[in-house]
Structures are given as structure tokens and as C-alpha cells.
Amino acid sequence: MGWMNRLSNLFRRDKVGEELEEELQFHLDARLRDNLNAGMNEAAARHDATRRFGNATLAKERAHEVNIVMSIETIGRDLRYALRSLRKSPGFTVVAILTLALGFGANIAVFTVVNGVLFRPLPFPDPGRLFLISYQSKEGGLGLFDRDYLEYQRHVQAFEQIATFNQDSATLTGAGEAARLPTADVTSSFFSVLEVNPAMGRAFLPAEEKHGSNRVVLLSDKIWRNRFGADASILGKAITLDGIAYSVIGVMPAGFAFAHEAELWLPLEVGGDPGNFTTRAVVGRLKPQASQQQALAELEALAKHLPPLPVANREDMFAEVLPMKDLVVGKIRQSLLIFMGAVGFVLLIACANVANLLLMRGTSRQREIAVRNALGASRGRVIRQLLTESTLLSLGGVAAGVLLALLGVPALLALAPAAGVPRIEEIHIDGWVLGFALLLGAFTGILFGLAPALQATGNRVRTFLALSGPTLTARRATLRSTLVVSEIALALVLLTGAGLMLKSFMRMRAVDPGFRTEKILTMTVDLPDASYPTVTAIQAFDSSILTKLSNLPGVVAAGAVNFMPLQPVLISGDFTLDGGRKLPRDYNVAKPDVSPDYFRVMGIRFLKGRGFTDQDNSSAPGVVIISQSVARTLWAGQDPIGQRITMEDEPKPKDWLTIIGIVDDVRQRLTGRPLPAIYQPYQQVTRPFFLSHMSFVVRTAEQPQSVATGMRGVLHDVDKYQPVSIAALTDLAGASTAETWFQARLISTFSILALFLAAIGIYGVLAYAVTERTREIGIRMALGAKKSDITRMLLKRTLALVLAGVALGSCGAMVLTRVLAKFLFEVKPNDPATFLSVAAILAATGIIAGMLPAQRATKVDPVAALRWE
Amino acid sequence: MRTHTNDRLKGTLDLLVLKTLASKGRMHGYAITLRIEEISESVLRLEEGSLYPALHRMTQAGWLRSEWGVSESNRRARYYSITPTGRKQLEEETQDWVQLTEAVGRVLRLA
Numbered sequence: 010m011g012w013m014n015r016l017s018n019l020f021r022r023d024k025v026g027e028e029l030e031e032e033l034q035f036h037l038d039a040r041l042r043d044n045l046n047a048g049m050n051e052a053a054a055r056h057d058a059t060r061r062f063g064n065a066t067l068a069k070e071r072a073h074e075v076n077i078v079m080s081i082e083t084i085g086r087d088l089r090y091a092l093r094s095l096r097k098s099p100g101f102t103v104v105a106i107l108t109l110a111l112g113f114g115a116n117i118a119v120f121t122v123v124n125g126v127l128f129r130p131l132p133f134p135d136p137g138r139l140f141l142i143s144y145q146s147k148e149g150g151l152g153l154f155d156r157d158y159l160e161y162q163r164h165v166q167a168f169e170q171i172a173t174f175n176q177d178s179a180t181l182t183g184a185g186e187a188a189r190l191p192t193a194d195v196t197s198s199f200f201s202v203l204e205v206n207p208a209m210g211r212a213f214l215p216a217e218e219k220h221g222s223n224r225v226v227l228l229s230d231k232i233w234r235n236r237f238g239a240d241a242s243i244l245g246k247a248i249t250l251d252g253i254a255y256s257v258i259g260v261m262p263a264g265f266a267f268a269h270e271a272e273l274w275l276p277l278e279v280g281g282d283p284g285n286f287t288t289r290a291v292v293g294r295l296k297p298q299a300s301q302q303q304a305l306a307e308l309e310a311l312a313k314h315l316p317p318l319p320v321a322n323r324e325d326m327f328a329e330v331l332p333m334k335d336l337v338v339g340k341i342r343q344s345l346l347i348f349m350g351a352v353g354f355v356l357l358i359a360c361a362n363v364a365n366l367l368l369m370r371g372t373s374r375q376r377e378i379a380v381r382n383a384l385g386a387s388r389g390r391v392i393r394q395l396l397t398e399s400t401l402l403s404l405g406g407v408a409a410g411v412l413l414a415l416l417g418v419p420a421l422l423a424l425a426p427a428a429g430v431p432r433i434e435e436i437h438i439d440g441w442v443l444g445f446a447l448l449l450g451a452f453t454g455i456l457f458g459l460a461p462a463l464q465a466t467g468n469r470v471r472t473f474l475a476l477s478g479p480t481l482t483a484r485r486a487t488l489r490s491t492l493v494v495s496e497i498a499l500a501l502v503l504l505t506g507a508g509l510m511l512k513s514f515m516r517m518r519a520v521d522p523g524f525r526t527e528k529i530l531t532m533t534v535d536l537p538d539a540s541y542p543t544v545t546a547i548q549a550f551d552s553s554i555l556t557k558l559s560n561l562p563g564v565v566a567a568g569a570v571n572f573m574p575l576q577p578v579l580i581s582g583d584f585t586l587d588g589g590r591k592l593p594r595d596y597n598v599a600k601p602d603v604s605p606d607y608f609r610v611m612g613i614r615f616l617k618g619r620g621f622t623d624q625d626n627s628s629a630p631g632v633v634i635i636s637q638s639v640a641r642t643l644w645a646g647q648d649p650i651g652q653r654i655t656m657e658d659e660p661k662p663k664d665w666l667t668i669i670g671i672v673d674d675v676r677q678r679l680t681g682r683p684l685p686a687i688y689q690p691y692q693q694v695t696r697p698f699f700l701s702h703m704s705f706v707v708r709t710a711e712q713p714q715s716v717a718t719g720m721r722g723v724l725h726d727v728d729k730y731q732p733v734s735i736a737a738l739t740d741l742a743g744a745s746t747a748e749t750w751f752q753a754r755l756i757s758t759f760s761i762l763a764l765f766l767a768a769i770g771i772y773g774v775l776a777y778a779v780t781e782r783t784r785e786i787g788i789r790m791a792l793g794a795k796k797s798d799i800t801r802m803l804l805k806r807t808l809a810l811v812l813a814g815v816a817l818g819s820c821g822a823m824v825l826t827r828v829l830a831k832f833l834f835e836v837k838p839n840d841p842a843t844f845l846s847v848a849a850i851l852a853a854t855g856i857i858a859g860m861l862p863a864q865r866a867t868k869v870d871p872v873a874a875l876r877w878e
Numbered sequence: 879m880r881t882h883t884n885d886r887l888k889g890t891l892d893l894l895v896l897k898t899l900a901s902k903g904r905m906h907g908y909a910i911t912l913r914i915e916e917i918s919e920s921v922l923r924l925e926e927g928s929l930y931p932a933l934h935r936m937t938q939a940g941w942l943r944s945e946w947g948v949s950e951s952n953r954r955a956r957y958y959s960i961t962p963t964g965r966k967q968l969e970e971e972t973q974d975w976v977q978l979t980e981a982v983g984r985v986l987r988l989a
Binding site: 062 | 934
């Protein structure tokens with residue numbers, strides 16, 4: 010911005026002031042000299058000079074003021090002139106602003122999300138001092154073993170206080186319909202670390218962590234309002250969670266839902282007993298004078314002295330102290346940064362387009378600029394004027410872009426997978442976003458305005474009348490071509506990214522999970538220990554539900570499994586082979602407990618042997634069904650049927666289980682590998698722990714949701730205190746590809762935008778080239794060139810541009826698609842098929858965009874063309 | 879006739895400066911002072927200091943162009959010259975002036 014310089018002039022008073030001083034001094038000295046020459050004595054001469062000059066200070070001040078006032082007036086003049094000039098060519102202005110609005114809109118929308126998720130401070134006092142503490146192996150996630158937590162708590166100096174917590178869920182009954190709610194188990198230090206106090210009541214006391222006095226609960230503001238009618242006398246009242254009464258001691262402030270949307274907080278006792286290998290998240294508040302490095306050093310020093318663990322190798326574990334935001338933001342950070350990059354590309358393409366528009370306009374404004382030059386405007390002055398214009402355009406684009414972003418942000422969030430965007434309530438267009446938009450606009454205005462302004466005011470302009478300008482035209486054409494080539498290259502990079510993501514998504518959808526997802530409805534329950542203390546009670550519940558489900562109209566078959574595929578929770582572990590043979594090192598299998606009809610409902614292929622029946626119950630000999638890969642790994646070339654295994658470390662005779670069948674492997678996650686599994690009939694399970702979480706699956710004759718009401722009724726009949734959680738298996742499968750689908754769709758949207766803008770760019774440049782070369786085309790045609798020759802000539806130019814862009818873009822994509830590697834599934838970042846098809850798409854688009862102007866060129870009338878100008 | 883919104887005296891000084899530079903080309907401030915005194919046979923006496931704000935104002939307005947040069951006494955001095963815009967301005971101001979003085983003359987003769 011030229012007028013920014015002007016403004017800074019205001020503060021550069023010194024230089025201007027010195028020059029003024031020198032100028033006035035010169036006047037006084039000259040008068041003095043003349044007076045002396047005229048014969049006055051020195052004193053009189055000096056007096057006369059000063060008298061004639063009048064008030065020197067006043068003159069100085071006045072002259073200086075003039076400079077300042079004029080600076081501001083110039084800015085105003087530049088702006089008025091820019092506005093007038095833009096109004097005079099509304100077509101140009103509208104196209105430029107719309108193009109920029111697309112670029113800015115996408116950028117502002119994505120930045121709004123980035124700002125809300127990544128940049129906004131966490132809603133706790135002084136959140137910069139909150140850190141996560143972790144000492145785990147790479148696979149272990151973030152957190153500390155309970156015993157390490159206790160040890161660290163004893164020694165820690167850098168933190169004021171630390172707290173540990175875990176997520177859980179609980180069934181709330183007796184307050185409206187039974188519901189499964191997310192909960193957090195937290196130590197009594199949790200709220201003082203976060204420095205959040207209950208809005209009503211009090212937080213946990215250390216004594217309340219202890220077993221026996223821990224039947225107390227804190228409610229979220231939401232639960233308090235929705236479930237308890239904002240009861241002002243709730244404190245001290247009892248609520249029922251998993252069948253147990255808890256006394257309400259407080260209500261948290263509105264909006265507080267840490268960690269992970271918790272609705273209820275329960276006290277947590279961190280046990281130091283030798284059998285406890287629980288790992289939990291740990292958060293600490295740093296002392297004001299301590300640093301993150303200090304805390305880390307302390308943790309590392311302590312880690313060296315921790316006793317060995319039977320379940321994990323200390324050698325593989327490493328200490329980490331991370332800002333707490335990392336826990337909240339999670340893995341979306343990388344997606345967001347990639348989106349920022351993608352929209353950045355879109356904006357660059359938009360800029361290239363507008364720069365091209367300005368270049369073409371610059372050509373048609375040659376005369377105007379030459380006239381202004383001749384009238385005494387300096388080159389700097391004209392550049393300043395042109396930059397004022399481009400900045401004004403850019404800010405127009407920003408204004409339109411903010412409007413687009415207002416629509417774009419909700420659209421973007423709607424595309425996101427459910428619960429895929431953390432801190433969604435923090436996402437809105439605020440002062441920071443607007444500030445970002447303005448800065449981006451100002452910067453962009455100069456970015457796309459500078460080259461055209463320099464070009465338009467180049468030295469040759471002054472002589473443009475004399476030199477009818479072939480050199481000049483050529484130079485402009487080069488700049489324009491460069492811009493178009495970069496646009497194509499940028500669009501290609503984006504399209505390649507989109508192609509890779511789409512291919513990943515398609516690969517995911519094509520995965521055979523080992524079961525069928527269509528026409529299956531699932532219902533999951535978590536039975537509380539209080540109401541179902543024994544295995545027999547749970548089995549009675551399950552069998553009653555299964556009988557009722559199979560009798561529902563529309564249900565083909567009903568089954569049950571404790572840990573369903575596509576769900577995150579799973580029990581896995583090792584086992585013992587009969588005959589003393591050892592398992593391969595680190596060999597783990599999934600251990601689902603299922604009802605006899607489970608395999609039929611899920612369409613899991615039976616390969617050998619028999620399935621479970623209702624006779625395989627607690628009084629019958631123990632049996633298991635193994636999955637194919639277990640058979641391959643442990644009994645290669647033999648028949649595993651009839652072989653025996655046990656899940657117990659010290660098996661009694663009845664703990665030996667006979668293998669009766671082999672089924673296909675199943676993927677627990679669509680993007681994961683098929684897992685080896687050993688299935689047990691649920692009737693033979695001996696510990697309630699394995700059965701308290703249970704999913705019922707029904708195969709339906711028609712569309713699965715048609716039996717949802719019936720299913721709900723069955724659960725209510727058997728136990729009306731169980732919350733209902735029903736989902737179609739296809740939806741669960743969809744959820745596991747949702748993130749990839751989101752990324753694929755978003756990047757595709759941006760790349761289509763990019764492709765569209767690049768196509769407009771190519772069209773614009775060629776259309777202009779045709780206009781510019783009308784005379785040349787006319788001469789060629791007059792000299793006998795055929796229409797096809799002219800078309801070929803122009804298409805050759807298009808092709809050259811497109812090929813250069815594609816080549817450049819492919820190189821760029823080779824480097825840049827590597828950032829996607831983490832998000833790709835069974836596709837390499839430099840997948841040749843994707844690269845080739847994207848290049849083909851771009852080339853085709855480029856040629857089509859170039860075809861229209863080429864067609865128009867053939868309509869040039871040679872006679873008219875020769876008379877042109 | 880155009881109404882005078884600006885200070886008449888300021889306008890007069892502008893007119894004198896423009897006219898001087900139009901006829902004599904490039905000059906520094908002191909030379910302009912001398913030239914105006916000389917032509918008006920010292921009838922028009924400037925308060926010399928007030929010349930400079932006017933010169934700067936007219937430069938900013940684009941009527942004058944200023945640059946540093948070396949004076950006849952071999953010192954650095956700021957020289958002013960008139961721009962084409964300035965010439966146009968001079969034309970207008972001259973016309974205004976003539977109209978004004980004619981009007982005043984008529985009033986004095988006939989009133």
C-alpha cells in the first residue's frame with residue numbers, strides 16, 4: 010500500500026524537518042549576503058533578513074502541517090480515484106471480487122475452525138500452565154501407570170499439583186428415561202488443578218476417594234437442568250448410577266465437560282496394590298516459576314528409579330510433558346493443517362487469476378497511465394495508485410468471502426464426522442478471524458497487484474506510442490503464461506491429494522470385513538454389577554432378550570456378542586495350549602463370547618466343524634471356535650478340531666476347552682488387519698466382567714430400522730432400567746470410514762474449486778491472446794492460413810501451458826502428497842494411477858477451456874482485423 | 879464567476895508564485911521572493927517566511943515539482959518548477975483574478 014508509506018511519513022518528521030530547516034536557512038543566508046553586498050553592516054543585515062522573513066517557527070510549522078495534511082488527503086484521493094476507476098469497469102470488478110471471494114471464503118471458513126480448535130485457549134484459568142504428563146511406550150497412549158503416578162506425585166516439584174482421571178460411562182436411572190452417560194473418574198485434586206469450582210456445592214474431598222465414602226457425584230449443568238429440572242435443593246439428594254445410589258455434592262458450571270464431554274464426575278481412588286496396572290491420563294498445573302523442560306527433566310530423572318513392571322518394558326517407555334491442549338485437540342490438528350494448506354492453494358490460484366485480469370486491464374489502461382506520467386505523476390505515485398486499487402479489490406473480496414464463510418463454516422462442520430471436531434462450540438467467526446481475513450486481504454492485494462502494477466508502469470510505457478509495443482506485449486504474455494502455469498500446477502497438487510483420499514476411501518469401502526453389514530440392527534447394553542452381580546443373572550437376561558428378539562416380526566435371527574466388530578472396545582489376550590507347546594512371542598487373540606446364532610446373523614463364514622448350540626451351556630464340557638488365522642498359525646497342516654486350550658493360568662480339568670469349529674477371520678476395525686479370534690459360548694463364561702457389556706445383533710428381513718421399536722420394547726420388557734442404544738451396523742461401518750470420507754470430500758471440494766478457477770484462468774489468458782493477436786490472425790488468414798491452422802496454433806499454445814503446468818504440478822505433488830501418507834489407506838502417496846488420471850483430468854479441462862477462444866479466433870474476419878485499432 | 883472559498887490572499891500568493899515560475903522556469907524560494915518584489919517594484923512585499931508553506935502546499939497538490947539543486951552561490955537549495963497541472967491552475971486563477979478585479983473596478987467606477 011503506497012499510502013501506508015505516506016502514513017509512515019507522518020512519523021518520519023525528522024528527515025522532512027531537516028530538509029525544511031535547510032531550505033529556510035538557505036533563504037535567510039541569501040538575504041543576509043545580499044544585504045551585506047548592499048553595504049549594510051552585519052547586525053543590520055541580519056536584523057533586516059529576520060524581519061523580512063517574519064515568524065520562522067510559524068513558517069516551519071505551517072509548511073510541515075501542509076505535508077502531513079496532504080499525506081492524508083492523498084490517501085483519500087487515491088481511494089476515491091480507485092473507487093471511481095473500479096466503478097467504471099463493473100464487469101472486471103465483479104469478476105475479480107467473486108474470484109477472490111471464493112478464495113477468501115474457503116480460507117476464512119477453514120481458519121474459523123482452526124482458530125476455534127487450535128488457537129483458542131482452553132476454557133480454564135491460566136491454561137498455558139496445564140500439562141499432560143506421560144511415561145509410556147509408543148503404543149501405550151498418553152498417561153501414567155497408577156503406581157508411577159503415585160511415585161511422581163510424591164516427588165514432583167515443578168507442578169503445583171497433579172491429578173489423574175479416566176473416562177467411563179454409567180447408566181443413570183430414576184431421572185427420566187434410563188440413559189448411558191459419559192462420566193469421568195477423577196482424583197480429588199482434579200478440580201483444583203484445573204482451577205474450576207462447582208457452581209453449586211463443593212468438589213471432592215481427599216477422603217472421598219477412599220472406598221466406602223466414595224458414593225458422591227458431581228453433575229454437569231446440562232444434566233442438572235435436563236434431568237433434574239434445575240432443582241435448587243439437589244445437594245445431598247441421591248441419584249442412581251448403575252443401580253447404586255450416589256449423593257450429589259455439587260453441580261459444575263455451565264459448559265464444563267472435561268474430559269471428553271463428561272456429564273458426571275465420580276471420585277477415583279488410585280490404588281497402589283501390586284496387581285494394579287491401570288494407566289490413566291495425568292494433568293498437572295505447573296508452578297509459575299517452573300518450565301515445561303524442568304518438569305520433563307524431573308519426570309525423566311524419576312523414571313530412571315522406577316521399579317520394573319511385569320506388563321511393560323521400561324526400556325521402551327519414554328517421558329513426555331505436553332501442553333494439555335494436545336489431549337483436547339488430538340489428531341485433528343494434522344487434518345486441519347492440511348486443509349489450511351489446501352485452501353491456501355485455492356487462494357493462490359484465485360490471486361493468479363486476478364493478477365491476470367489486472368495485467369489485461371493494465372494493457373488497456375496504458376494510455377491512461379501514460380497520460381498521468383506525462384502530467385508529472387511519478388512512477389511510484391502511479392504504482393501506489395494501482396496498489397490502492399488492488400487492495401481495495403482484495404478487501405472487497407474479503408467482505409464477500411466473510412459472507413461465504415458464514416455459510417461455509419456450518420457446511421464444513423456438517424461434513425465432519427460426528428464428534429470428529431473437538432471444541433465445536435468454540436467455532437465461530439470472531440475478531441481474530443476478521444483480523445486474519447483483513448490481514449490476508451491486505452497482503453493478498455499487494456501480492457496480486459504488485460507484478461501487474463510494476464509491469465503497467467514499466468519504463469517502456471512512457472514511449473508506448475512511439476514503440477507500438479511488441480516487446481512489451483511479449484513480456485506481458487510471458488508473465489500471464491507463468492501465472493497460468495502456476496495455477497495449473499497448484500490445481501494439480503490439490504487434485505492429486507483429493508484423488509488419493511478418494512481412492513483410500515474407496516479401498517476402505519471395498520474391504521471385506523469378514524461379515525456382512527447390511528440389514529443388521531445392533532443394541533448394546535452395559536449391565537450394572539449392582540443389579541446383575543452373577544454370571545447366571547447376566548446369562549438369564551441375555552437369553553431372555555435373545556428369545557424375545559427372535560420372536561419379533563421382521564427378525565430373521567438374533568445373536569449376541571460381548572465385543573462387537575467396529576466398536577472400539579475389545580478383550581484380547583493369550584491362552585495356553587494343551588501339551589505344553591508355547592505360543593509364538595506376543596501372540597494375542599480377540600476373545601469374543603457369543604450366542605449360538607451370532608455367526609449366522611453376522612454372516613461370518615463357517616469353514617469347518619460345528620457351531621455352538623444351546624446345549625453348550627455351563628453344565629456341558631467347555632468348547633471354543635477358532636478363527637482361520639489361529640488355525641493357520643498354531644496348527645499349520647494339522648486339524649485343530651478336537652485340540653484343547655485353556656484361558657486359565659492354572660487350569661482345573663474343567664477349564665480345558667475343546668476346539669469344535671473354525672470360522673473366517675473378522676476385522677475389528679475396517680482399516681485394521683483381520684484379527685485372530687477364539688470364540689466361546691456366552692453360556693460357558695464364568696466371570697461377570699466378560700459379559701456385562703453385551704451387544705445384541707439381529708438380521709432383519711427388511712430395512713433394519715423397521716424393527717428398532719420392537720427391539721426397544723424387548724429391552725424395556727426385560728429390564729426397564731436399561732438405557733437403549735440402537736444402531737444399524739451399516740452406520741457403525743460408515744462411522745469407521747467417516748474421517749477419511751470427510752477429508753476426501755473436503756479436499757475434493759477445494760480441488761474442484763481450484764480446477765474451476767484454473768479453467769477460468771486458462772480461458773481468460775487465451776481469450777485475451779486471441780483479442781491481442783486479432784490483427785496477426787487476420788494477416789495469417791489473409792495470407793491463406795486455414796481455420797484449422799489458426800485453431801491448431803492456439804491449441805498448441807494451450808497445450809504448452811497445460812503440459813508445463815502438469816509437469817510442474819506433478820513434481821510438486823510428488824513432494825507434497827507425502828503429508829497425506831498418514832491418512833491414506835492401502836494407497837501410496839505417489840500412486841501412479843492417481844497421478845496419471847489427475848494429469849489427464851487437468852489436461853482435458855485445460856484443452857476444453859482453451860478450445861472456446863480458439864474457436865472464436867477462427868471467426869476473425871481478415872478485413873476487419875486488418876482495420877483493427 | 880466562481881465564488882472564492884479560499885482565502886483571497888493565499889490565492890494571490892499562489893497566483894504570483896505560479897506566474898513567476900511559469901515565466902522563469904526553475905527557481906528556489908529566495909529567488910521567487912526577489913522576482914516578485916522586482917516585478918511589482920516592491921509594491922508587493924511578502925512576509926518571506928509565509929512563502930514556504932505555500933510552496934509546499936502547491937507541491938503536494940501537484941502544481942509544482944521540487945528538487946534539490948546547487949545555487950549560484952554553490953549551496954544546496956530546493957528548486958521549484960511548475961507542472962502542467964500547475965499551468966492549468968495558473969490559467970484558472972488568472973481568469974478568476976481578472977474577473978475579480980474587473981468586477982471590483984466596475985463597482986468602484988459606477989457605485
